[in-house]
Amino acid sequence: MTTRVFHGGSVFTGSGSPLLGQAVIVRDERIDRIVPESELAAFLGAEPGGSVELIDLRGALLSPGFQDAHIHAVGGGVELLQCDLSGTGTAEEAVDAVRAYAEANPDEEWILGGGWSMDCFPGGNPTRDLLDAAAPGRPVLLASRDHHSIWASTGAIERAGVTSETADPADGVIIREADGHPAGTFHEGAGELFNTARPVTGEDLRYRGLLRAQEELIALGITGWQDAMVGSSAVGVPDPLTAYEQALAEGTLAVHVTGAQWWERDGGIEQVERMVAQRHRIAALGSPERLELGTTKIMVDGVAENHTAAMLTPYRDAHGHDTHNHGLSFIDPERLREYVTALDAAGQQVHMHALGDRAVREALDALQDARDANGPTDGRHHLAHLQIVAEEDVPRFAELGAIANLQALWATHEDQLDELTLPFLQEGQEARQYPFGDFVRADVRLAAGSDWPVSSASPVDALHIAVNRTTPGSDREPLAGAHQRLDLATAMAAYTSGSAYVNHRDHDTGTIAPGFRADLVVLDPSPFDLPVEEIFRSRVVQTWIDGRRVYAAESALATAEAAPTTESTARTELEGELS
Structure with a gap:
């Protein structure tokens, strides 16, 4: 048995303010306990046989590994190639x-x-x-x-x-x-x-794309994710399922993945049976801690920049006049309610892309129908993107147990928003952009993701925007007002324990607590120690999965690299550090 002791820094447990003066003890792949640093020497003295490795955080932050609740990892990796x-x-x-x-x-x-x-x-x-x-x-x-x-x-x-x-x-x-x-x-x-003319993305390229993506994402502190399109190929994004299965078989899948099976919008309710069968087939492989398919992804609408996001009010033209375009509902709202109710009854989580305010309302209406028909379930259904949400619909999330899946990196003024979207929206809709603060005030559960490769996969960059609502160095006003900002602890929780909850992995990941997997990230400097306008300066210097270090930056913190230390040596070293 290998014991590792993380000490000398602060500890974000997955919620609330970081703990100070505490050390985290890891035994093999699990967190054993959290103890005051003043008691470490006595703890080491009472250790039975085995080795102890001291990891001096040197003031950095130890956090649960980030989990991305909406990503296209294999597609992103393939595009890098x-x-x-x-x-x-x-x-x-x-x-x-x-x-x-x-x-x-x-x-x-x-x-x-x-x-x-x-x-x-x-x-x-x-x-x-x-x-x-x-x-x-x-x-x-x-x-x-x-x-x-x-x-x-x-x-x-x-x-x-x-x-x-x-x-x-x-x-x-x-x-x-x-x-x-x-x-x-x-x-x-x-x-x-x-689709019929372009070359098919071969299985070898998909597999290499997954491994490339995994390497990139682990270096960003990401230890698990929800892949938002599994079981289908669309707009050039290859179906990643065979790559995940190959990685599972070959032992190269280091992270845990929840696959969201893609709902074909021109298909019907027969897809529910197929998705449940796929869920059971993957479960029979016996590695639910690495891969499971208990989620279904539904595209409710498009995006605002090409005027296909479904809106309650019409888009305007370049002269400020109303058009007849309200965007696109990719699935008839009546059918959407039918599908979501059936998926919920079958035990499938529903993950809905809902960007415009009409799409959000249609998605919430579908969840209401599912609850009326099935009663409360543990579906943990979530709506992603949420660019514009009508004020009266915000409290419905908490009432329905729906989770707001935030892509925080988008919640700022940037060219695509300012030039292709805001000029074509109605008056007052700029103030409804990405209403994160409203969600918090309405006690809505939050999760977070990147939608990579749509935008950067870096959780630290997303945290900066969530807290500031501006890009680093910008002198612009916060998008939609300062009241839509998140505090750092809330944003961190969304990216750790919040996403673990969405992924049905909150029983053993997303939190630093006894018995949980030692999926950890070290951030230096601690973002909590930086002025909020400098959160972007925090960097991932180590990533740990199942108690094993899988990434270390070149300037990573000092650890016992050469060989594990004995208890007596570790105790002597620690006493010297604490004296």
Whole structure:
């Protein structure tokens, strides 16, 4: 048995203010106890046989590992291995990146990838001619950063057989040139017009994408997540399930994953039976601490920047006049209530993308029907994104036991919001953006996630925005007002114990307490010790999973790297440190 002692810093247990002057004792993969540091020497003196490793936090913060409650890990990892535009900030940079990738990979027939940002292009709509110039004659297909739009070259459009005669699908929009020919941008369901033409993402690439993503995310302190699209491929994001199963079989899945099975919006209630069968099949593999499929993901609407988020009021045009567009409800509200009720009765958690205020209301109405039909359950259903929520709908979350799944990094003024969204919304709707503070005041449970690769997966960056509602160094007013800020302890809880609750892993993760798994992260400096406007300076220096260090930054804290110390040596060292 290996005993590890974390001491010399503060301890965030998963809620409330950090503990001071306390040490955390870990035995093998579990937390054994929390003891006052003044009692450590006596504790070590009473230790039975075995080794003791002292981890001096040197003032840093020990916290439960972060859990991302809404992420597309395999898709993000695959994109890192393809034409990755996530680091580009202008149209010119994006085109240059495509050109560089095309030149470096002359044998790839299709150029695939993603990460471009809508605010880099007029109206949020990049054109095919830019790709034709960067990669002449080659089919290029690139998902937007939010994966609600596709940028396609002429070669890709021709391979897919899309012409001026192709009608817009019911759940999407083809941006067109004056003569009706596709201009190069395909929003929402229109991106699926390429599904039969584009190459299938092979199982080997998916697996390598998972391992790459896992490495990236563990370095950010993330020890578990909910994958928000399992069992289907859409808008270029490959179905990750085979990759997870392979990693489980080969022992390379280090984190714990809750898979949200994708609800095909053109399908029907027969999907419930299939999802329950998949849940049982994965459960039969016998590793629920690593992978389980007890969740269903439903897309209720689109996104505000391409005017497909479902709104109670109409979008306005560029001149401030009302249009006839209220956004898209991807599933008829009557059917949504039927599906959610059936899923709840079958023991499936429901994870709903609900971004506009009408979508949020439709999702809550569906949960109300489920409760009326089934009574209270332990579904822990959650709504993700929640960009605009009508004030009268906020208290309904707590009444229905619905969890607000926050993507806090979005809750600030930035180009995509300020140029493509806010000018087209009604007066007063800027004040309803991401109403985190309202949720807290209404006693709504919170969880947190990133939606990576839509945006950065860094929990620290998200914490900074949640607390400040501005980006580092910005002189802008907090988005929607200072009253929508979260305090740091609440934001940390959302990303740890809150997401563990959503993932039905709150019995052994998300909290530092005896008996819980030693899934831990060390943050230096402690974000609680920084001015709130400098929270972004905190960095993950160590990540631990099941009591084993799986990541250490180059400048990581001093630990007993060379060899475990004996109890007597550890006691002597500790007495010296405490004296």
